[in-house]
Amino acid sequence: xxxxxxxxLEVIIGSESSVTGDIITKGVVRIDGDITGNTDADWLxxxxxxxxxxxxxxxxxxxxxxxxxNIKSKEIVEIKSKGIVExxxxxxxxxxxDGAIFDGHSYMQKVTNIDNKDVLSFExxxxxxx
Amino acid sequence: MTNNAPGSTGDSEEKVTTVIADDLEIQGIxxxxxxxxxxxxxxxxxxxxxxxxxxxxxKVAAKITTKNLISxxxxxxxxxxxxxxxxxxxSAHNGNITTPNIVIESGSIFNGSCIxxxxxxxxxxxxxxxxxxxxxxxxxxEEEITEETEMKKTEEQKTETVWSxxxxxxxxxxxxxxxx
Numbered sequence: 443x444x445x446x447x448x449x450x451l452e453v454i455i456g457s458e459s460s461v462t463g464d465i466i467t468k469g470v471v472r473i474d475g476d477i478t479g480n481t482d483a484d485w486l487x488x489x490x491x492x493x494x495x496x497x498x499x500x501x502x503x504x505x506x507x508x509x510x511x512n513i514k515s516k517e518i519v520e521i522k523s524k525g526i527v528e529x530x531x532x533x534x535x536x537x538x539x540d541g542a543i544f545d546g547h548s549y550m551q552k553v554t555n556i557d558n559k560d561v562l563s564f565e566x567x568x569x570x571x572x
Numbered sequence: 573m574t575n576n577a578p579g580s581t582g583d584s585e586e587k588v589t590t591v592i593a594d595d596l597e598i599q600g601i602x603x604x605x606x607x608x609x610x611x612x613x614x615x616x617x618x619x620x621x622x623x624x625x626x627x628x629x630x631k632v633a634a635k636i637t638t639k640n641l642i643s644x645x646x647x648x649x650x651x652x653x654x655x656x657x658x659x660x661x662x663s664a665h666n667g668n669i670t671t672p673n674i675v676i677e678s679g680s681i682f683n684g685s686c687i688x689x690x691x692x693x694x695x696x697x698x699x700x701x702x703x704x705x706x707x708x709x710x711x712x713x714e715e716e717i718t719e720e721t722e723m724k725k726t727e728e729q730k731t732e733t734v735w736s737x738x739x740x741x742x743x744x745x746x747x748x749x750x751x752x
């Protein structure tokens with residue numbers, strides 16, 4: 443059976459740990475401690491005790507702690523209710539839960555007139571024509 | 573006048589008093605106190621103390637000052653909300669948002685800066701009271717000042733605090749003075 447590589451939890455920084463330096467990985471990073479440095483990952487999770495100072499480039503980001511720096515995401519940035527983000531966010535989807543703090547600029551790619559409904563109906567038309 | 577359009581009233585239980593239908597185009601300054609739902613096109617400025625709902629078909633190009641904002645549609649312009657802003661999944665916002673609380677649902681588009689202003693309300697009676705106590709007190713130590721700021725917070729609870737200089741003051745004139 444061939445299937446896509448599932449992203450694996452590559453890096454965990456525990457709540458009692460502190461790291462200075464950049465993290466570059468193709469997997470999932472979970473930060474519950476302090477990190478001062480940039481992160482380049484597939485998915486980044488910042489726990490409630492986590493504190494990130496630096497920029498983040500990732501496919502998806504979930505923040506429930508503190509983040510100071512810019513976030514560049516291809517897919518989704520989610521800020522949970524305890525999350526605090528100070529910095530700019532470049533993403534396609536953004537979710538901010540009630541209670542979260544976001545101080546910064548949000549840059550989102552504007553989806554033009556194509557939305558999911560149009561895509562689905564287009565696929566159906568193709569199937570019908572086949 | 574009931575709004576039966578799906579998803580238009582959102583999660584607000586308040587009855588919307590004014591609705592701008594989707595075929596309306598308005599230019600100007602709108603002021604309202606309770607609630608307003610916009611389904612049409614509006615250009616100008618919106619000033620309110622209540623709830624503003626922007627419907628999914630709406631296109632608003634305005635500077636908005638309100639208490640609550642629930643957006644399902646397009647907004648272009650800066651928003652200042654004193655309570656909260658909710659951007660629903662069909663919303664698109666281009667402009668800055670200044671508010672103490674914000675909720676952004678998946679699917680919404682937000683281009684602009686977000687400033688979470690958490691202003692503490694200025695209590696003018698306390699300032700007057702503070703100056704009165706300054707006149708009464710012979711010596712003002714730093715401990716008293718910090719304790720006074722704590723007093724302002726617990727003032728409404730009317731709790732008696734252990735106050736070292738309690739004996740210095742004369743009979744209390746007001747309920748607030750009793751705390752000292």
